[in-house]
Amino acid sequence: MSLKYIEEFRDGELAKGLVKKIRETSKRDLHLMEVCGTHTTAIFRHGIRSVLPKEITLLSGPGCPVCVTAQKDIDAYVALAGIKDVIVTTFGDLMKVPGSGSTLAKEKAGGADVRIVYSIFDAINIAKENPAKEVVFCAVGFETTIPTIAASVLTALGEGIENFSIYAANKLTTAALAALMETDGVEIDGFILPGHVSVITGTDAYRDTFETYDIPSVIAGFEPIDVLKAILILIEQNEAGKPELVNAYPRAVSDAGNVKAKAIMNQVFELSPATWRGIGEIPDSGMSLKKEFQAFDAAGKFGMNSLPDVPEPKGCACGEILMGLKTPEDCRLYKKACTPMSPVGPCMVSSEGSCAAYYKYS
Ligand code: SF4
Structure with missing residues (x-):
């Protein structure tokens, strides 16, 4: 099947043919994990779960950057907003993520200078316009966004912008896969690997994990035909x-x-341990600023290095959901104490979060 135009990846007849083949090929229970939050949303939006045979269970994985951000890092962002003459800049999906005592949205409502930006370069401009203030960008993201963050640091260095810094909670998706495979109780028969991340990393980035764990793995796009095709390949391999x-x-x-x-x-960042919500610390799964760029490290600037771990919200199963151990419906707070209007955990906040996708589409 060689397709060229985007409409072809949404073709109803092709989709029906793939669903038929999936049903014919599927013979036993399989747990397939869509690693990326964008896949979770695409799967719900296109109704893919509803056409799969009952043997196939799709699990959401740790591929929603806001969802995997550790509670201590959310608390650090909230704390930064409380510092005098600090402007916190962030992408919008972090605003409502509950920290232990507050959110960025609440801090803003209370008078803190928290600004939503659409690009990290907007944060650089804010720093230029406000030389008497410190501008911090909440750097949460995977391989797709880390290069742009690195480019912004190089720009700030080149232009001598000293009142700009980032609080880095970046993570590498590729590193999480091996950690998942090593976790007791995790049952995964195949990975639908993230399309956007893979554009940056390339297929080669997954070879070590694949060779170590011998697990069926398919890099997929986000159209219905892409996803159905990936599911079929994983079933066939199994x-x-x-x-x-x-x-x-x-x-x-x-x-x-x-x-x-x-x-x-790699010019700006180096590998470092990172704490993932639900999974804990994974060696070499984060990217910290190299020594020569420490002037742009908000954690160092504001004395927030080596923060202790903070417990996740009571009753929230986000961590287990991100590891494929539970679904949102297993969480007793789902649709009760936790809704998009009043989220308890980040999985209900982010548009890529599993709980938000279940709430909206299921
Ligand atoms: S429904 Fe809410 S409380 Fe439950 S896991 Fe999801 S985000 Fe956490």
Whole structure:
């Protein structure tokens, strides 16, 4: 099947054919994890869960950047907003994520200078316009956004902007997969690997995990045909007992990925341990500023290095959902104490969050 135009990836007849094939091929219970939050949303939006045979269970994974941000980092963002003459800049989906005692949205309502930006370069401009203030960007994101954050740091350095810094809670999706496979109780028969992240990382980034765990893995795009095709490949590999790493998104993903973006990322950042909500600390799964860029490190600037862990909201199962151990419906707060209007955990806040997707579409 060689498709060229985007409409073809939404073709109803093709979709019906794939669903038929999935039903014919599926013979036993399989747990397939869509690693990326955008896939979770696409799967719900296109009604894909409802057409799959009952043997196939789709699990959401740790691919929603806001959802995996540790509670201590959310608290740090809220604390930064409370510091005099600090302007906190963030993408909108962090605003309502509950910290232990407050949210950025509440801090803003209470008078803190918290601004939603659409690009980190907006934060640089705010820093230029406000030389007497410190501007901090809440850097939450995966391989897709880290190169842009790195580029902004280089810009700030080049232009001598000293009142700009980032609080980095960046994470590498690729590192989380191995951690998941090592976790007791996690049952995954195949990964639908993230399309956007893979554009940067390339297929090669998954080879180690694939070779270590011998697990069926398919890089997929976000249209219905992309997702159905990935599910079919994973079922076929399981039935044949022949795991493979397949790039089913070749129109966007290459083996090597975006070499320039990776070079910028590695120029500014270095691997570091990172704390993931639900999973805990994973070595080499974060990206911290290199020594020569420490002037742009908000954690260092405001004495927030090595913050202790903070417990996640009581009763919230976000962490287990991100590991495929539970679904939102297993959480006793779902649709009761926790709704999009009054979220308890980040999985109900982010548009890529599993709980928000269940609430909206299921
Ligand atoms: S429904 Fe709310 S409380 Fe429950 S896991 Fe999801 S975000 Fe957490």
